[in-house]
Each structure stands twice: as C-alpha cells, then as structure tokens.
Amino acid sequence: MKLKKKKTNDGTAVNSWLIRRPIKRWFPLFVLPTFLCFVIGFIWPFAQGIYLSFCNFNIPRDAQWVGLSNYAKAFGDASFSHAFWNTASFAVVSILLINLCAFGIAYALTQKMLGANLFRTVFFMPNLIGGVVLGYIWSMIFDAVLKHYNTYLTSNASYGFWGLVILVAWQQIGYMMIIYIAGLQAVPSDMLEAAKIDGANSWQTLTRVIIPNVMSSITICTFLTLTNSFKMFDQNLALTGGAPSVMMNGAKVNMTELLALNIYSTYNINRNWHGVAQAKAVIFFLLVAVLAIGQLVATRSKEVQQ
Numbered sequence: 001m002k003l004k005k006k007k008t009n010d011g012t013a014v015n016s017w018l019i020r021r022p023i024k025r026w027f028p029l030f031v032l033p034t035f036l037c038f039v040i041g042f043i044w045p046f047a048q049g050i051y052l053s054f055c056n057f058n059i060p061r062d063a064q065w066v067g068l069s070n071y072a073k074a075f076g077d078a079s080f081s082h083a084f085w086n087t088a089s090f091a092v093v094s095i096l097l098i099n100l101c102a103f104g105i106a107y108a109l110t111q112k113m114l115g116a117n118l119f120r121t122v123f124f125m126p127n128l129i130g131g132v133v134l135g136y137i138w139s140m141i142f143d144a145v146l147k148h149y150n151t152y153l154t155s156n157a158s159y160g161f162w163g164l165v166i167l168v169a170w171q172q173i174g175y176m177m178i179i180y181i182a183g184l185q186a187v188p189s190d191m192l193e194a195a196k197i198d199g200a201n202s203w204q205t206l207t208r209v210i211i212p213n214v215m216s217s218i219t220i221c222t223f224l225t226l227t228n229s230f231k232m233f234d235q236n237l238a239l240t241g242g243a244p245s246v247m248m249n250g251a252k253v254n255m256t257e258l259l260a261l262n263i264y265s266t267y268n269i270n271r272n273w274h275g276v277a278q279a280k281a282v283i284f285f286l287l288v289a290v291l292a293i294g295q296l297v298a299t300r301s302k303e304v305q306q
Helices: 017-052 069-076 078-109 116-128 131-149 157-185 189-197 202-213 215-231 234-239 259-269 271-300
Strands: 245-248 251-254
Touching (some): 069 078, 131 157, 131 234, 157 215, 202 215, 215 271, 259 271
C-alpha cells in the first residue's frame, strides 16, 4: 500500500500572486481612515501651530500676522531662558539617576534573586500613577519632612529642583527597569560562557560583554528619559507650580519652572502673549527633536549587531 505524502504549509499560498493582488488593490481603503485621523489629529494642528507662532491672536480666527516678533520676545524673555537651563540641568541629572538605578536594579533581578518577580512588580507600580497625583502626594511628603526644619518645599529653589528629580526617578525607574531586564535576558549565553572560560571577572563581563549587548536597551531608555525630562509638565505643575518666584532683569521668574510649564504659564497669564507662547512651543519642539535625534545617532552607533 502506497502512503500519500503529507503536504506541508511552506507559506507559498500566502505569498501567492492571487492573494497579494487584492491586498495591494484594497490596502489604501483600509489605510485611509488611519491616515485621515493622523492628519486631523496631528499634521493639521502642527501646521496651524507653526502659522500661529508668527501671529498675534486670542483665538485662531482672529490671528494677525506679525512676523518674527513673537520669536524675538520669546528669546528675550528671562523666564524662558531660565526655564531652558533649569530643564537642561534637570534632564542631565534625571537621565543619569534613572538609567543607573534602573540598570542596577535590572541587573540584580536577573541574577536568580529570590522574589525577583515580586520586586519587578513593586518597582513598576509607581509608573501606573498619574503625574498630577504623584505631584500632590510627594509635595505632602516633602513638606512633612521639611516641617521639622521650619521650611517647606516651595520656599527654596534647590528643594524644588531635587524634589522634582526624586519624584520623576521614583516614577520612571521601574519602567526603564523592565526594558533593561528584556535587554539583559537577550544577552547571548554563549558569550557569557566564553567570558567565564577566558577568566573574565564580574566587572570585565559586565563592561565588555553585557553592556555592549544591552546598548539597544540603553538607547531606548536614554531616549525616553531625555524626552520625558524635557516634556515634563504635570508633575512640575502639581509639585511646585514653578515656585519660588524672584524678579530677574525686571521680569518675574519662577525658579523651579521647566520649559513645558513656562509655555503654559506664558499662554494663560498674558492674553497678549498667546503668539509668544506658540513661538516658544515651536522652539521647544525643535529643541527636543534635535536632542533626541542626536542622542539616537550617538547611542545607536555603539550598538552591537548580533
């Protein structure tokens, strides 16, 4: 009795011309709704925002073209320049603190540690809490601690700055830890075994084998912490609101105000500066885009191709 050979699915049916032809014909119909939503929700508001940055307006319909005067006012605003340097300092400190702590915790939790899954859950949970809620919770915690020293969080710019650093680190370390754990678990075991056979110690294995293979995770986490640091708004608003305030070059400057909060304050405090606030937003977008792209190029060049 001759047995019939069982046919195997080698994927040729899916890639056949008869199936791919109708997909190519009708795919614009399925892409169109998503593309329209993208245009309506992002492209059009973005283009309108660029246009309004060259106008004076209370509402977009009343916009009057004023050219580059809004950008001149934005660059001449002492509060905006202070917010920029404050944000830059905050970004550097938070990037280093968050990534070092997240990588250290991830490395410890991938060493067959007892209760590792429980610790992963505990460290990740703060990321699930909203920024405004965290801001109010931590403001009460800081004020309760500082009360013993007869002061409070918003009375000193240093207290507010480091309060923001602690808050954002507590919120984001767990999220970055998950990304680092995924990267550490993807390190080839044969490389680790080869390093052990060659007599490499723990530090040499970490710096010459593990970290080069985890550069993709470092790229992602650095990108996220960089953009999150520059875009941070709700935590800044809830924790300090920019306080304390001082007069600088004849202008009121909020000492713990970051860029996003400064743009918000500019728009809401002075109705005649709506166009200036929009110009600040465009400058803010260009700044974050340039920094993020530069960081991606710099870190991706060091990634190891497996």
